[in-house]
Amino acid sequence: MGFILKFLLTALITYLLATYLPGAHIDGFGDAMILVVVLAILNAVLKPILKIIGLPITILTLGLFLLVINAAIVMIASALLSGFEIDGFIAALIFSVALSVVTAVVDMVVN
Incomplete structure (x- = not known):
């Protein structure tokens, strides 16, 4: 039951973030x-493959390159799905950071 609740809450958060954040567009809750x-x-x-490849840059940037990897994952998801669209790298970065923060809060509340 907890898995389904987390899944639905994450989908709701994703839908709301894509609706209200600039540069992110989603067609509906199903998407x-x-x-x-x-x-x-x-x-x-x-993501594990990208982390290994980007390890030297991640070390040099004290971990900030992981934000770039997260944004790249969001941009790849945007390319794969027709119902979700990201306008650019900055929009993907904002979306990924907001999604990570809000999902972490929901995980703390649900657990």
Whole structure:
């Protein structure tokens, strides 16, 4: 039950963020649920590879390069889904940071 609740809350947060943040556009709540699944798959498969490749830059920037990796994951998800669109890198960066912060808060509340 907790997994379904987290999934639905994350989809709702994603939908609201894409609706209200500038540069992010989503067609509906169904697309938000698909986006959550796609982001989860990309974070599980692609993000570790990007972290290993970008490790020297991450060390030099004291971890700030991880924000770039998160924005790249969001931009890849935007390219894969027709119902979700990001206007540029800055919009992807803002969206990924906001989604990470709000999702962390929801995870603390639900657990």
